Amino acid sequence: MSDTAPDLVMYGSPVSPFVRKAAALCIEKDVPFEIEAVDVFNPPQWFRDISPLKRIPVLRDRSIAAEGVTGTIADSSAICGYIEKKYPAPALYPAEPFAYGRALFIEEYADTHLAATGGLGIFRPIFFNAMQGKEPDLDKAKATWSGEMPAILSFLNDALGESDFYAGDTLSIADISVTATLMQIALVANMPLDNYPALAAHYDRVSARPSIAGPFAKANGFIRKTLPDLFDLT
Numbered sequence: 001m002s003d004t005a006p007d008l009v010m011y012g013s014p015v016s017p018f019v020r021k022a023a024a025l026c027i028e029k030d031v032p033f034e035i036e037a038v039d040v041f042n043p044p045q046w047f048r049d050i051s052p053l054k055r056i057p058v059l060r061d062r063s064i065a066a067e068g069v070t071g072t073i074a075d076s077s078a079i080c081g082y083i084e085k086k087y088p089a090p091a092l093y094p095a096e097p098f099a100y101g102r103a104l105f106i107e108e109y110a111d112t113h114l115a116a117t118g119g120l121g122i123f124r125p126i127f128f129n130a131m132q133g134k135e136p137d138l139d140k141a142k143a144t145w146s147g148e149m150p151a152i153l154s155f156l157n158d159a160l161g162e163s164d165f166y167a168g169d170t171l172s173i174a175d176i177s178v179t180a181t182l183m184q185i186a187l188v189a190n191m192p193l194d195n196y197p198a199l200a201a202h203y204d205r206v207s208a209r210p211s212i213a214g215p216f217a218k219a220n221g222f223i224r225k226t227l228p229d230l231f232d233l234t
């Protein structure tokens with residue numbers, strides 16, 4: 001292990017799927033990085049200064065600047081685009097233009113629609129309630145799983161077609177985003193994907209990659225201290 005701090009530091013927590021997405025990119029590329037914990041719900045002023053939307057993650061590249069706003073990038077998609085440019089191998093964005101466009105769309109779909117539905121509708125009602133000493137809102141989580149998730153899971157299943165990957169012939173930002181975000185549900189509940197066979201196979205494959213499984217294990221260790229068991233959504 002090196003004594004010097006890595007150039008890249010990500011402010012946030014592996015409990016965030018967006019932090020895990022950017023972490024997965026670094027791990028796939030074998031780029032050293034560290035995660036520095038920030039309480040995003042009660043952040044210090046220095047964090048507000050570098051995160052105008054008060055969101056995690058924010059990346060700092062210490063080779064650009066070790067403090068202040070200079071050298072920081074907010075938003076996981078911007079962070080991942082930066083990491084790809086700075087450390088191009090292995091490529092995690094398709095080179096072929098149409099596949100590149102598809103990858104960006106699937107990433108956006110995961111970051112917005114899937115993250116909002118699974119995060120606000122399932123993860124938060126269970127985990128945030130538990131954190132506050134309240135009963136998990138299982139009714140809300142179950143209603144989201146049965147009401148809103150089927151259309152999303154069907155889309156993600158069908159978007160794979162016959163392919164192992166969402167865009168191009170190899171792992172890309174699209175596969176990482178979908179899996180990291182779906183795993184937010186798996187942090188608090190059993191997530192049966194039997195009705196979505198292509199998605200289930202993709203999820204099993206991608207979630208087993210060390211780049212995804214490693215950061216997830218850290219998040220899981222944290223969540224299990226508050227919620228020892230997973231809930232059933234059906």
Ligand SMILES: N[C@@H](CCC(=O)N[C@@H](CS)C(=O)NCC(=O)O)C(=O)O
Nearest residue numbers: 016017018040055056057075076077
């Ligand atoms: N589009 C942003 C979304 C980041 C985001 O929503 N992060 C959540 C944590 S998972 C957050 O910081 N939430 C703080 C809040 O809701 O106040 C990205 O991709 O980085």
